[in-house]
Amino acid sequence: MHRWKPNLNSPVPLHRQISAYMLERISSGDWPPGTQIAPQRELCRLFGVNRSTVVTALGQLSALGLIEGRRGGGTRVSPAAAGQSGGWHSYLEEGSHYPNLPAVQAINRLEFEPGLIRLGTGELAPGLLPEQTMMQILGELSCQPQLPLSYEEPLGSLRLRKALSSQLASSGIQADPSSILITSGALQGLQLIAVGLLPRGSTILLEKPSYLYSIHSFQSAGVKFCGLPMDEEGMLISAISAEAARTRAAMLYSIPGFHNPTGVLMSAQRRLEVMETTAALDLPILEDGAYQELWLDSPPLPPLKALDQEGRVLHLGTLSKSVSPGLRLGWVVGPAPVIDRLADIKMQSDYGSSTLSQLVAARWLEGGYHEAHLTKLRGELRSRRAALLELLQVHFAGLAAWNIPAGGFYVWLSLHTPLPPHRLFKAALQAGVLLNTGDLYDRSDGRHLRLSYAYASLPELKAGIVALANIIRHWSNDK
Amino acid sequence: MHRWKPNLNSPVPLHRQISAYMLERISSGDWPPGTQIAPQRELCRLFGVNRSTVVTALGQLSALGLIEGRRGGGTRVSPAAAGQSGGWHSYLEEGSHYPNLPAVQAINRLEFEPGLIRLGTGELAPGLLPEQTMMQILGELSCQPQLPLSYEEPLGSLRLRKALSSQLASSGIQADPSSILITSGALQGLQLIAVGLLPRGSTILLEKPSYLYSIHSFQSAGVKFCGLPMDEEGMLISAISAEAARTRAAMLYSIPGFHNPTGVLMSAQRRLEVMETTAALDLPILEDGAYQELWLDSPPLPPLKALDQEGRVLHLGTLSKSVSPGLRLGWVVGPAPVIDRLADIKMQSDYGSSTLSQLVAARWLEGGYHEAHLTKLRGELRSRRAALLELLQVHFAGLAAWNIPAGGFYVWLSLHTPLPPHRLFKAALQAGVLLNTGDLYDRSDGRHLRLSYAYASLPELKAGIVALANIIRHWSNDK
Incomplete structure (x- = not known):
């Protein structure tokens, strides 16, 4: 009956492949209503997957009303499988964006x-978030007319970008407000870069393991990953050269400051080597600085962007890890033409981030609350x-x-x-x-x-x- | 010299095609620094485009420092063209997402x-936005602990979804909070549907003209458009049947309530016909309700979603057109499995919308401010x-x-x-x-x-x- 098997190398989760396969059989009429589905153990053997994968796939079909358990045991295609859910079920496995990992x-x-x-x-426990200060800021804003209730310009609130420009200077990054794009969290920055700068079929180098493997922004845009091994000082330089040549990589992604998930802090020497090696390769860098402010033992090393003389580094930052995830605010720093390209796609994605969040964040930075909060x-x-x-x-x-x-x-x-x-x-x-x-x-x-x-x-x-x-x-x- | 010509049928704007072509010539070394660029009139003739297209394309290359005007007249490839902008210029024409129309x-x-x-x-003039009420709401929130500063659940704030569920009921739409996804404006809903439900190469039917032609969410996801003619009652029913069969359309997009850009209100009779015709075709509908609350002459006709017995309609709404664009809040209403799929992609896009905006919006709806504001x-x-x-x-x-x-x-x-x-x-x-x-x-x-x-x-x-x-x-x- 089943000669099809899921593709173990596909980024589409196995259970999704299986449910898509079964959907296809059901909706094509191959498995008409009443068809008995093989027992779970049997499906595991036929598909070469473990039990939980089969259970997840069957659960999806069951939630859609396409299959049902029978009193006497066993599962069959539901009598109602034909006209269910307004015809949506086939759409759930469509679309170019991959689902999250199960x-x-x-x-x-x-x-x-x-x-x-x-x-x-x-993320920070709710008790570590600066609720009192945020309430105070809301109180101040409630007394001031000229709330920004309309759209902001494509790069985001100028007031916030000015405040960020000062903030970034303290970490050694010189960024004019016109080189900063406000995003809805650093995650949106990744998404915009994935669909805005990289052609389908291109490859990015990145530390392995990496946070980036846990989301699908890049793979959904047809971008391939090439993982680089790490030691206690960060990604291995020899691997950068070798893999950049082999894959004709379009970009290097790195989290040099307190890497997610390993916690590794890239050493000062390694940072210089990464900059030198990628300069020789003319390889752009995407630096994820989400955690860099959260140093605990000694003041931070300069971010890669601070070492960048050529405008070769895009730098991502966020308020989510240090202040409030709920504000949903991050930023991308880079050469103005790149920032403009990303801003143009952001305008097509959501017409900008919440102006209320941006106003609160600007005031947070302007008011000097940020440093005091970080110290605590x-x-x-x-x-x-x-x-x-x-x-x-x-x-x-x-x-x-x-x-x-x-x-x-x-x-x-x-x-x-x-x-x-x-x-x-x-x-x-x-x-x-x-x-x-x-x-x-x-x-x-x-x-x-x-x-x-x-x-x-x-x-x-x-x-x-x-x-x-x-x-x-x-x-x-x-x- | 130039045998290449831009593709007039491509959704990529002509000036982008031309600047991409020139970039390729420059970065490949075909046009080394110092190369004289033909005069603008000559380029117009060679490429078969008008002057402003050439001027735009040259302006982009000039902004990147790749070409420069010469004192004695004429334009040439800049001496610095090799190592400019950290190698980013080739990336500006890459990426799977199309740029906005110029x-x-x-x-x-x-x-x-x-x-x-x-x-x-x-959008509404700033003077028409409810600034005083919003300031009052911020004042109330500044006195109440338990500000939501962390992430919200994937569908968005439950409090806001409950308030929206009541609000939607007043327009005839029965929607459980679990069938509502909060988005960053209705635009993000379109983006999520484009990448989440439609395979590359599929076709959607839509009114022509339509707002959807002015953004690139769908085309960037590889989805094709098939425009339907309209009369003063809305899209023509005969066109739906004919084009759905011809294109094997995956979805119908419509703005029945005060269409953008034509202002047409789809008649009650036409709404019934659209529902009947698409039911026979088993064609899902994406209803954009952005303007439906803004009736001026007589209370609104039921949205298509209110006529939907089969869960075949996805309904989009927003606060941007009636209350505040800056809140960046919209919603998608539909069958729970579809909403869950879209929520999963939203989690990968931006981990949810601003919790502050969602809290303010919930209070706005709960407090009864919405109806009073709309009347005024x-x-x-x-x-x-x-x-x-x-x-x-x-x-x-x-x-x-x-x-x-x-x-x-x-x-x-x-x-x-x-x-x-x-x-x-x-x-x-x-x-x-x-x-x-x-x-x-x-x-x-x-x-x-x-x-x-x-x-x-x-x-x-x-x-x-x-x-x-x-x-x-x-x-x-x-x-």
């Missing part, structure tokens, strides 16, 4: 379920980092190794015994713990976990680490 | 130049509509015909003598008037102008209409 979809959903301990969440925040993050590292010493000695991050949010836990990430995710979830497994950041990874000390409270961190250690010890002993 | 780019820029009379702008706004728009129609009677009798819109912002002016839109746009600009010419909404149109009574003040409307009539009378007499 684990990312699950995380996006589960983060709003109360009671779960979020051990991997890449660094203190909090240092305590949280210390607490997590102590918990790991107590509960993970012998089970895993880990780095001591000099900033950012993340500890990259390397298990001594590899474990299937999906199984680990599920077991932890049953114990009330939400994990970010390493495969989100490198599809072939079966050994790492991204732990975050930014989100869970100290009691939650303790309970979560203890529960996790128990699960891992149990399984590791099984092997 | 006229749209110009409008986006010129709208922020002071002193211009904006006769076509599709309708009065203002009625006066403005009357003023514009009177001005047209006085100054355009004998020059043009126009409709009397029953709501929305637009009068669709049909000139008795066709005029080249680019020339008209430029001449008006020199007279201090910014126009939205008909070719933005139908590339082959050379006869229409979209006039808006929502933006310019009454004295500006008068001065603008007088200036425009003079330009048109002058040229029409020339012919």
Whole structure:
């Protein structure tokens, strides 16, 4: 019956490939209403996938009313399969943009379920956000006429861009307001660059693992990834040259300041080498500076953009990691013609970011609240980092190794015994713990976990680490 | 020298094709530094385009420092062309997303130049926006703890979705909060649908002219347009059937309530016919309801979504046209699996819309401010509509015909003598008037102008209409 198999090398998740295949069979009439679907174990064998993949795919079809369980056991094509959902079901597998990874979809959903301990969440706990100051700023704005309720110009609020220009200068980046585009978070900057600057079929180099593997902005735009190995100082220079030549890479993406997910801080020497090597290759750089302000041990190294004499670096920043994700504000800094091209696409995507958010952010920066907040925040993050590292010493000695991050949010836990990430995710979830497994950041990874000390409270961190250690010890002993 | 010619049928603007071609010649070394560029008249002849297209293309290359004018006249490839702009120039013509139409780019820029009379702008004048109420809302929020500074769930703020669910019920649309996705303006809804539901190469049917022709969300996703003719009751039913069969269309896009740009209100009978015809074709509908609340003469007809028994209609709404563009808030209403798919892509695009904007909007709807504001706004728009129609009677009798819109912002002016839109746009600009010419909404149109009574003040409307009539009378007499 089934000779088709999913493509293991496709960026489309296996369960989506399977549900799309079954949809096609059903909607083409190959599997008319009443058709018996093979048992799950059988489907696993036929498709060469594990049980959870089959369950997810069948769940999607069931949610659409296309298949149904029978009282006597077994699953069949629903009698109503023909005219369901206004004909939309075939559209759900269409469109050029890939769906999120299933684990990312699950995380996006589960983060709003109360009671779960979020051990991997890449954002500040609500208690670390500057709520009082933000309320004060709203109070000031409520007394001042000339609220910006209309559209802003394509690059975003000039007032905010001026404030950012000053802010960036303190990290060594000289950027005129006309070289800054305001975006809805750094993520939107990535999206605009993916569809605005890179042709389909081009390749970007990036650290492996990387945050970028967990989203599909670039792959959906037909851009390929070439992962570069890292050591404790950042991406390997030899790999840049070799892979740039082999892939004719169009761009290098890097998170030099407290890399997501590994927490690695690229060394000063490595930064210079990256700039030199890419200059020789005439290779543009996309620098993701989302975490760079969150240094904990010593003041920050200059971003790559601060070392850039040629206008070869695009630099991304955001208020989401340090101030408030909810403002949804980030920025791209680069040569004016590039910024104008990206602004033009942003105008076609959403006509600009919230003017209210932009006004609040401008006032936040102008008022000097930012530095005071960061100083306080660094203190909090240092305590949280210390607490997590102590918990790991107590509960993970012998089970895993880990780095001591000099900033950012993340500890990259390397298990001594590899474990299937999906199984680990599920077991932890049953114990009330939400994990970010390493495969989100490198599809072939079966050994790492991204732990975050930014989100869970100290009691939650303790309970979560203890529960996790128990699960891992149990399984590791099984092997 | 030049055997290449731009492709007149490509959605890529001619000037972009020309600048891309020249860039390729320069960066490949075919045209080394110092190469003399042919005179503009010669380029016009060789490429088969008009002067302004050549001027725009050369201007782009000049802005990048790749060509320069010489003192003795003529233009040549700049000596610095090799190492300019960090190698970015070749990237400006790359990327899968098309640039805006040049006229749209110009409008986006010129709208922020002071002193211009904006006769076509599709937004409310700042004085019509509810600034006092918004300040009052900010004041209330400044006193209440629990500001939402973190991310919201994938569908957007539940509080706002509940408020919208009630609001939609008043227009006859029954939508559970789980069937509503909050977007950054209705435009983002279009973008998500373009990349999320439609495969590359598919076709959508739409009114011609249409707002959708002025943006590139769908074409950039590889989706083709098939325009349907309209009469005074909306799109022609016979065209739907014929074109759906011919193109195997995947979707029908329509603006039944005060169509942009023509101002046409689809009749009740036509709405029923559209629903019946598309039901027989099993054709999903994308209904753009951006203007539907802005009825001026009689309470609104039910939106297509209110007539939808099968979950076959996706409905778009927004606060931008009636309350505040700056909030950047819109919504998509549809079957839950479709909404979930779009939410997943939104999470990959920008992780959600501003939580501050969403909170303000929820309060706006909950507080009953919306209906009071609309009642007042309708009065203002009625006066403005009357003023514009009177001005047209006085100054355009004998020059043009126009409709009397029953709501929305637009009068669709049909000139008795066709005029080249680019020339008209430029001449008006020199007279201090910014126009939205008909070719933005139908590339082959050379006869229409979209006039808006929502933006310019009454004295500006008068001065603008007088200036425009003079330009048109002058040229029409020339012919």
